[in-house]
Amino acid sequence: MIAFPLVGALILLVSGRLTNRWGHLLGVAMSLASFVVAVLAFFELIGFGEEERRRAVHLYEFIPGMVDMGLLIDPLSISFALLITGVGSLIHIYSVGYMAHDEHRRRFFAYLNLFVAAMLLLVLADNYVGLFIGWEGVGLASYLLIGFWQFKPSAAVAAKKAFVVNRVGDFGLLVGMFVIWTSFGTLAFKDLGAQLNGAESGTTLAIGLLLLLGACGKSAQLPLQSWLLDAMEGPTPVSALIHAATMVTAGVYLVVRSGAFFFPEGSGAALAVTIVGTATLLAGAIIGCAKDDIKKGLAGSTMSQIGYMMLGAGLGPAGYAFAIGHLITHGFFKADMFLGAGSVMHGMNDEVDMRKYGGLRKFMPVTFVTFFIGYLAIIGFPLLSGYFTKDGIIETAVHHQPILGWLAVLGAGITGFYMSRMVFMTFFGEKRWADDAHPHESPLVMTIPLMILSLGALGLGAWLVLGGTLYTFLRPAVGGEATAPHFEFASTPGLATLALVAVGVVIAWMRYGRAEVPSVQPRGSFLTTFARRDLYGDALNESLFMRPGQWLTRLAVFFDNRGVDGLVNGLAAGIGGSSGRLRRIQTGFARTYALSILIGAALLTGALLLVGNI
Numbered sequence: 001m002i003a004f005p006l007v008g009a010l011i012l013l014v015s016g017r018l019t020n021r022w023g024h025l026l027g028v029a030m031s032l033a034s035f036v037v038a039v040l041a042f043f044e045l046i047g048f049g050e051e052e053r054r055r056a057v058h059l060y061e062f063i064p065g066m067v068d069m070g071l072l073i074d075p076l077s078i079s080f081a082l083l084i085t086g087v088g089s090l091i092h093i094y095s096v097g098y099m100a101h102d103e104h105r106r107r108f109f110a111y112l113n114l115f116v117a118a119m120l121l122l123v124l125a126d127n128y129v130g131l132f133i134g135w136e137g138v139g140l141a142s143y144l145l146i147g148f149w150q151f152k153p154s155a156a157v158a159a160k161k162a163f164v165v166n167r168v169g170d171f172g173l174l175v176g177m178f179v180i181w182t183s184f185g186t187l188a189f190k191d192l193g194a195q196l197n198g199a200e201s202g203t204t205l206a207i208g209l210l211l212l213l214g215a216c217g218k219s220a221q222l223p224l225q226s227w228l229l230d231a232m233e234g235p236t237p238v239s240a241l242i243h244a245a246t247m248v249t250a251g252v253y254l255v256v257r258s259g260a261f262f263f264p265e266g267s268g269a270a271l272a273v274t275i276v277g278t279a280t281l282l283a284g285a286i287i288g289c290a291k292d293d294i295k296k297g298l299a300g301s302t303m304s305q306i307g308y309m310m311l312g313a314g315l316g317p318a319g320y321a322f323a324i325g326h327l328i329t330h331g332f333f334k335a336d337m338f339l340g341a342g343s344v345m346h347g348m349n350d351e352v353d354m355r356k357y358g359g360l361r362k363f364m365p366v367t368f369v370t371f372f373i374g375y376l377a378i379i380g381f382p383l384l385s386g387y388f389t390k391d392g393i394i395e396t397a398v399h400h401q402p403i404l405g406w407l408a409v410l411g412a413g414i415t416g417f418y419m420s421r422m423v424f425m426t427f428f429g430e431k432r433w434a435d436d437a438h439p440h441e442s443p444l445v446m447t448i449p450l451m452i453l454s455l456g457a458l459g460l461g462a463w464l465v466l467g468g469t470l471y472t473f474l475r476p477a478v479g480g481e482a483t484a485p486h487f488e489f490a491s492t493p494g495l496a497t498l499a500l501v502a503v504g505v506v507i508a509w510m511r512y513g514r515a516e517v518p519s520v521q522p523r524g525s526f527l528t529t530f531a532r533r534d535l536y537g538d539a540l541n542e543s544l545f546m547r548p549g550q551w552l553t554r555l556a557v558f559f560d561n562r563g564v565d566g567l568v569n570g571l572a573a574g575i576g577g578s579s580g581r582l583r584r585i586q587t588g589f590a591r592t593y594a595l596s597i598l599i600g601a602a603l604l605t606g607a608l609l610l611v612g613n614i
Helices: 003-019 023-046 075-098 105-124 128-146 153-184 189-195 201-218 227-233 236-245 247-257 269-288 294-313 317-347 365-379 385-400 402-427 444-478 492-514 526-532 534-585 590-613
Strands: 055-063 067-073
Touching: 003 023, 003 105, 023 075, 023 105, 055 128, 067 075, 067 105, 067 128, 075 105, 075 236, 075 247, 075 317, 075 444, 105 128, 105 236, 105 247, 128 153, 128 201, 128 227, 128 236, 128 247, 153 189, 153 201, 153 227, 201 247, 201 269, 227 236, 227 294, 236 247, 236 294, 236 317, 247 294, 247 317, 269 294, 269 402, 269 526, 269 534, 294 317, 294 385, 294 402, 317 365, 317 385, 317 444, 365 385, 365 402, 365 444, 365 492, 385 402, 385 444, 385 492, 402 492, 526 534
Parallel strands: none
Antiparallel strands: 055 067
């Protein structure tokens, strides 16, 4: 699974222009080959008994005395592998059409392959060291892809921002690994389970919070969410890959894989996960309400939906299946919508402002239908994928953490509003586009992946949730009760969620579907400005970290110039000045030297006589 896309990336990067004509086909073939291997591994895995579905694949001795490099094929890792390679391959195919006229298409596919390989290593590694190598590989690939169009200053800045913000989270993960090794003497997942019994609660809490910091960076959770919306500067397939199938799901995987550190008796790390997830799902939803850029609106949606997954992951084994289920279904309907947004841009001269769309459903029927299915799934329309997975998280949260659960219900209502706003502004109403725009449907190489993804958005959730299918499958890897939690169709939280979603849809229709949409963004209220500026996250980072960092840097430079260099230069100047004066006694006259010897001998004799008398 890992070798195919990794070899593809190496061939495309090393061979250079020789592969320009067929490099994109190689990239697609390598991703599809990885998907085939994942499917075969899945069927081989389910051929074992439930207790035997944790298969270790030893590769080689990596760091002697610390960790060997190996892979762990279990229900959790294979679920992620199928998502990464399956949805990733569809994004590769879509990119063949989307990037058809880009002169650097071959390099783009090399980076896509590298991204898939790194993400697979992250989820398949059987220890934290291997996970961290994949973790950093994903960070590198995201930097390369977000800044792919580096001739645009905004893209270069966005890539650097994503890289730097993620380094903050990576620091938490790295220190957490140090603490794990110091406390337990191992970094292998299979060895840690037995050693955690009786571990000090303070140690597990510290490790849990450090791992959560790492998860916040990769999954764009508060307070490390600021990079996500700027990441839209990359080509649209990059947004689909990062936001649906790969990078932002890594934090959820880390929390679930490290569940033993979050759920010992008396630990508050799990509560911290649920609080962060709830705060982020609300923040992302609020941001999505005010974005006119279709890709940034979807980015705010991703931030919010990952918040739901983190909330579910923080509820323990009862919420794991719903969290992972929502992660999988979200991979389909969010990739569907991102690629649908790319299809709209493809037919609208790369325009991203929804105020310059309107009425596109008549000109792009396939894009509209597939996007609309993804929209229904994400707002939780009954019987579609998101209805089962997101409502499952909400119901579990209301049962275990009532306050956070009802806040998640509120977030679902806001989701109904901002996603409906997006659909109405783009596909309904009167046309508002420029005279030189000629909207048209995208080619089959772009629309066929949309159709396949929309099928997953339609029925995947029911298959995963009803009957406890995913819960039972994941139990050998993540634990849980023998009986799967029952999904209730008419629970109080579920009915309240549907009611609030309906209210959000109606409000959006009144504002953006039935009424005329101004082509120029209105000034709006303070709350609107607050959301447009991403809840002032960048301003907060600038005030708390950037400006104090600049002053600290200037102070360090001043101290270095005047303190360290001043001491060294002053000492050198003193020695140089003294030597300059001392050398004047060197006259070259023998009589002067004789007189000096005489005076010295007289002084020494006088000193000896003085000491003798004392």
